[in-house]
Amino acid sequence: xxxxxxxxxxxxxxxxxxxxxxxxxxxxxxxxxxxxxxxxxxxxxxxxxxxxxxxxxxxxxxxxxxxxxxxxxxxxxxxxxxxxxxxxxxxxxxxxxxxxxxxxxxxxxxxxxxxxxxxxxxxxxxxxxxxxxxxxxxxxxxxxxxxxxxxxxxxxxxxxxxxxxxxxxxxxxxxxxxxxxxxxxxxxxxxxxxxxxxxxxxxxxxxxxxxxxxxxxxxxxxxxxxxxxxxxxxxxxxxxxxxxxxxxxxxxxxxxxxxxxxxxxxxxxxxxxxxxxxxxxxxxxxxxxxxxxxxxxxxxxxxxxxxxxxxxxxxxxxxxxxxxxxxxxxxxxxxxxxxxxxxxxxxxxxxxxxxxxxxxxxxxxxxxxxxxxxxxxxxxxxxxxxxxxxxxxxxxxxxxxxxxxxxxxxxxxxxxxxxxxxxxxxxxxxxxxxxxxxxxxxxxxxxxxxxxxxxxxxxxxxxxxxxxxxxxxxxxxxxxxxxxxxxxxxxxxxxxxxxxxxxxxxxxxxxxxxxxxxxxxxxxxxxxxxxxxxxxxxxxxxxxxxxxxxxxxxxxxxxxxxxxxxxxxxxxxxxxxxxxxxxxxxxxxxxxxxxxxxxxxxxxxxxxxxxxxxxxxxxxxxxxxxxxxxxxxxxxxxxxxxxxxxxxxxxxxxxxxxxxxxxxxxxxxxxxxxxxxxxxxxxxxxxxxxxxxxxx
Numbered sequence: 001x002x003x004x005x006x007x008x009x010x011x012x013x014x015x016x017x018x019x020x021x022x023x024x025x026x027x028x029x030x031x032x033x034x035x036x037x038x039x040x041x042x043x044x045x046x047x048x049x050x051x052x053x054x055x056x057x058x059x060x061x062x063x064x065x066x067x068x069x070x071x072x073x074x075x076x077x078x079x080x081x082x083x084x085x086x087x088x089x090x091x092x093x094x095x096x097x098x099x100x101x102x103x104x105x106x107x108x109x110x111x112x113x114x115x116x117x118x119x120x121x122x123x124x125x126x127x128x129x130x131x132x133x134x135x136x137x138x139x140x141x142x143x144x145x146x147x148x149x150x151x152x153x154x155x156x157x158x159x160x161x162x163x164x165x166x167x168x169x170x171x172x173x174x175x176x177x178x179x180x181x182x183x184x185x186x187x188x189x190x191x192x193x194x195x196x197x198x199x200x201x202x203x204x205x206x207x208x209x210x211x212x213x214x215x216x217x218x219x220x221x222x223x224x225x226x227x228x229x230x231x232x233x234x235x236x237x238x239x240x241x242x243x244x245x246x247x248x249x250x251x252x253x254x255x256x257x258x259x260x261x262x263x264x265x266x267x268x269x270x271x272x273x274x275x276x277x278x279x280x281x282x283x284x285x286x287x288x289x290x291x292x293x294x295x296x297x298x299x300x301x302x303x304x305x306x307x308x309x310x311x312x313x314x315x316x317x318x319x320x321x322x323x324x325x326x327x328x329x330x331x332x333x334x335x336x337x338x339x340x341x342x343x344x345x346x347x348x349x350x351x352x353x354x355x356x357x358x359x360x361x362x363x364x365x366x367x368x369x370x371x372x373x374x375x376x377x378x379x380x381x382x383x384x385x386x387x388x389x390x391x392x393x394x395x396x397x398x399x400x401x402x403x404x405x406x407x408x409x410x411x412x413x414x415x416x417x418x419x420x421x422x423x424x425x426x427x428x429x430x431x432x433x434x435x436x437x438x439x440x441x442x443x444x445x446x447x448x449x450x451x452x453x454x455x456x457x458x459x460x461x462x463x464x465x466x467x468x469x470x471x472x473x474x475x476x477x478x479x480x481x482x483x484x485x486x487x488x489x490x491x492x493x494x495x496x497x498x499x500x501x502x503x504x505x506x507x508x509x510x511x512x513x514x515x516x517x518x519x520x521x522x523x524x525x526x527x528x529x530x531x532x533x534x535x536x537x538x539x540x541x542x543x544x545x546x547x548x549x550x551x552x553x554x555x556x557x558x559x560x561x562x563x564x565x566x567x568x569x570x571x572x573x574x575x576x577x578x579x580x581x582x583x584x585x586x587x588x589x590x591x592x593x594x595x596x597x598x599x600x601x602x603x604x605x606x607x608x609x610x611x612x613x614x615x616x617x618x619x620x621x622x623x624x625x626x627x628x629x630x631x632x633x634x635x636x637x638x639x640x641x642x643x644x645x646x647x648x649x650x651x652x653x654x655x656x657x658x659x660x661x662x663x664x665x666x667x668x669x670x671x672x673x674x675x676x677x678x679x680x681x682x683x684x685x686x687x688x689x690x691x692x693x694x695x696x
Contacts, residue, residue: 009038012072023060024040024042024063025038049069053074116146118230130144130229147233150201152197164183172221174246174249174250176214176243184211184212205235230253230256300409304412319338325388326338327384329384330382333540344369344370349539353385372388441560462550463566463570497511
């Protein structure tokens with residue numbers, strides 16, 4: 001019998017642990033005689049919980065009294081004196097059940113063990129199902145079964161009072177159904193949906209569904225609350241459940257209820273522990289994210305404060321995300337980029353930006369290009385786009401935070417650059433005004449040095465003129481500013497020193513050259529540079545055209561001369577309003593003459609000297625015009641002209657003789673050459689050579 005006391009003590013200790021209650025000592029008495037004692041701790045706890053049943057007394061010492069534990073012990077002590085109608089094997093069974101259930105803590109394990117032992121106790125049993133009550137849904141839900149098809153039975157949801165199981169739960173009394181008629185009469189309250197699942201779960205025998213011949217249902221009670229129901233069925237026509245079986249089932253369920261309750265508490269504690277672990281894990285991840293986000297923020301802010309520039313910011317974002325990142329202004333011009341591997345679009349002008357506007361606040365994901373496009377907005381004005389190539393979508397929290405932080409820092413950088421730009425333009429504008437005025441040259445040179453120009457270089461002025469082919473169109477401030485930034489960046493890639501000025505009708509600029517570079521070399525460089533610049537600008541301003549003026553190469557002290565050259569050229573552009581013009585300081589003399597005459601008067605001057613060639617209709621007219629042009633602008637060097645035209649000297653002499661006959665003039669005469677060159681310059685400057693020469 002001492003073994004039973006030991007098992008009972010172990011069961012009490014494990015239940016106490018499940019409800020987080022600490023026991024220091026347990027004593028078991030029978031008729032005031034100490035039968036068993038176990039000391040768990042020596043912590044001096046003196047609160048006494050006493051449980052009595054028949055001749056048995058159990059004293060439990062702890063730091064406090066637990067009514068919940070007292071109820072459990074009262075149920076357990078009954079196992080030491082079971083009802084007289086329970087056979088000795090039932091008593092042994094209950095003690096074995098108590099010992100066995102004490103070994104299990106998880107609810108599913110306890111439920112399976114209860115069901116298996118119940119099936120073993122009753123030889124005529126063919127199925128057993130255990131239902132647990134769900135208070136939130138107010139339903140009995142099957143948790144384990146033997147003898148039924150779990151795939152279908154698991155879908156049953158009994159309401160209190162429904163079928164045998166629900167009726168037992170509602171009445172809180174054990175029920176026995178001795179015959180088939182009693183069983184199915186009790187099942188008549190089952191809902192149609194539950195009946196469908198129950199019928200499908202019932203096993204087959206000889207091709208037909210078996211029928212329960214007898215059944216028992218017993219509630220699992222904790223104090224006054226029912227926490228579930230055990231349902232046992234017999235499909236045998238010989239041998240039914242007896243009242244003694246029901247009493248034994250009640251004793252089993254009485255023991256099992258506390259095991260289920262203990263396991264539920266343990267499972268709940270385990271779930272809470274899992275939740276706490278998950279919560280702790282989530283907090284750690286959030287702390288890591290916060291730490292990384294703070295680090296990214298500090299890094300970006302340091303870049304902004306240290307004025308490292310937009311390039312450093314974009315490179316930082318690309319390195320952190322390990323992908324390609326591009327920054328465009330509101331006119332889709334590429335400002336900065338960090339390319340990492342292959343990209344799914346042309347980086348200079350992405351096709352998807354042509355139809356987008358930067359007035360959206362939220363980022364958008366373009367799956368066809370696998371990119372995220374984020375607008376950059378400052379002072380409620382759109383400034384451009386940040387384009388991030390995505391290796392995966394959606395972005396994780398850290399990546400989103402980095403991109404949002406980058407948006408803010410880039411917007412701040414825009415504002416800072418805008419302030420710098422405005423200040424720079426004001427200072428440069430004052431310098432340009434002084435060039436136009438009568439400020440002492442020494443003062444002007446000192447101002448130029450403050451702007452980064454050096455007297456160890458030579459300089460020339462150049463101008464970009466807005467062609468007003470559309471009389472209703474005017475360049476707005478934002479477009480002019482965008483053009484300014486574009487030209488400034490382009491020039492910086494070709495020349496070491498330069499200054500760009502915004503004007504009402506275009507841009508003006510100063511470009512520096514090494515002092516040893518010859519003027520002829522500079523002229524060729526500028527011709528090539530203007531060709532490249534014009535092609536570059538047309539990619540971004542497709543509906544607009546520009547004219548270009550270039551002044552002479554001078555020292556810093558004579559920069560006003562170069563400015564005057566450009567001023568004369570711009571005046572011609574404004575007067576004659578012909579698009580796509582090119583004019584250099586070499587045509588300034590002609591330009592001055594053109595400024596004092598109307599286009600009709602200039603046309604008449606050309607007619608007076610070239611009309612015979614205009615009227616000439618021979619098929620060789622084109623060859624003759626080309627020959628005359630090369631002759632005029634190669635200083636009448638016959639060898640150079642023949643070489644450039646790939647002609648034999650005899651052929652060249654023949655053409656020149658023929659031209660003299662047509663024009664009725666001596667092409668060796670300096671005055672004739674002067675007038676012809678002047679006529680040609682006028683046509684070149686006005687862009688009317690084809691129109692006038694082929695007028696006839």
